[in-house]
Amino acid sequence: MLAANPWTTWAIAAAAAAGVIVRPFSWPEWVWATAGAALLVLLGLLPPADAAAGVAKGMDVYLFLVGMMLLAELARQQGLFDWLAARAARMARGSGTRLFTLVFLVGTAVTAVLSNDATAVVLTPAVAAVAKAARAEKPLPYLFTCAFIANAASFVLPISNPANLVIYGAHMPPLLAWLPRYALPSLLSIAATYAVLRWTQRADLHDVSVDIEVPGLSGAGRVAAWGIAGTAAVLLASSAFGIQLGLPTFLAGAATAVLVLWRAGTGPGAVLKAVSWGVLPLVAGLFVLVEALERTGVTRHLADLLHVLVEHSATDAAWAAGLVLAFGCNLVNNLPAGLVAGRVAELADLPERVRAAVLIGVDLGPNLSVTGSLATILWLTALRREGIQVGAWQFLKLGALVMPPALLAALAGCLAFG
DSSP, X not given: OOOSOOHHHHHHHHXXXXXXXXXXXXXXXXHHHHHHHHHHHHTTSSOHHXXXXXXXXXXXXXXXXXXXXXXXXXXXXXXXXXXXXHHHHHHTTTOHHHHHHHHHHHHHHHHHHHOHHHIIIIIHHHXXXXXXXXXXXXXXXXXXXXXXXXXXXXXXXXXXXXXXHHHHGGGOOOHHHHHHHHHHHHHHHHHHHHHHHHHHTGGGOOOOOSXXXXXXXXXXXXXXXXXXXXXXXXXXXXXXXXXXXXXXXXXXXXXXXXXXXXXXXXXXXXXXXXXXXXXXXXXXXXXXXXXXXXXXXXXXXXXXXXXXXXXXXXXXXXXXXXXXXXXXXXXXXXXHHHHHHHHHHHXXXXXXXXXXXXXXXXXXXXXXXTTSOHHHHHHHHHHHHTTOOOOHHHHHHHHHHHHHHHHHHHHHHHHTTO
């Protein structure tokens, strides 16, 4: 049953989510999430103890994000991603189509092992630099690749998207259970995204320069590369044994930072200053907002509705949940949508294939619009730093072509084996 007067809580949560998406006055996203959370406590709509409990529930996500942000920033500062992107451009041998494919493959790999946010934040400026060096007439096709693959490949592994952690919470399946469930949907999602994106951008993929200078990779850069590879191995092992990923990610990122900075002979100041720390209060604020929504009874109500649908047909429930969330997360951003969906899935005790459809909707749906995921918002920010503007309508027109086929293919692949 819903609480007697939930409207104020809903209104504050909606306003906070809108602030995260729209960023009025150009204030950072975390300001709006934390302001909404604080207002709920100040108005007595959420007891401080419950707010603290909501913040604490995100501990695994915070540790995961810190570890990943450290790795991504180390790789950026040591030139690892610039080196990878330039190597890809050299391998293109003057073909714009081949360069497009290579950037897509690099983006897929980065997303799979470093998360979609790393692809948006770190790979985007590297690709912009390579497109400029290759004298590409139109750099947008290559930059669009960074945005779309960041979401399309974000359920290859549990570590590929922070949303995966909030949907499964403490019940993240081990790697040997994850791979059979998500291998085919991931393959179909990536293939469909490539096919449609390649087709829509075909007219702008002109020949590029073959005179691409590949920057040297320093010793510290090589240590960063080995650190990333070692982190991926640690996380795969952790996932295989059902260990929560936050602490291993944090420890691996911190250890890599120590080794890279020692090899480079520099202090940690530059790395720590460049990390996007605002992501942490953003996520914490969203956890508090979801805690407040749960107190109104809305998550319990949604769970009951979904449970009824599952009893009628688990397959129909999976399709409905995946499609609704895919489009819905573009209205509220996929991180709060994932938090609510994860809580609803836990309360409803969903079959695994329905929970998988929920995750696919939350991860892949944001390819429709610029407001869909934090990764896409970060991608837009990276483009602005390069002096490149992409409008919401421009992205929506492309996303409306790219996202639906990938979503339908991924959901079909998810449900193909029951």
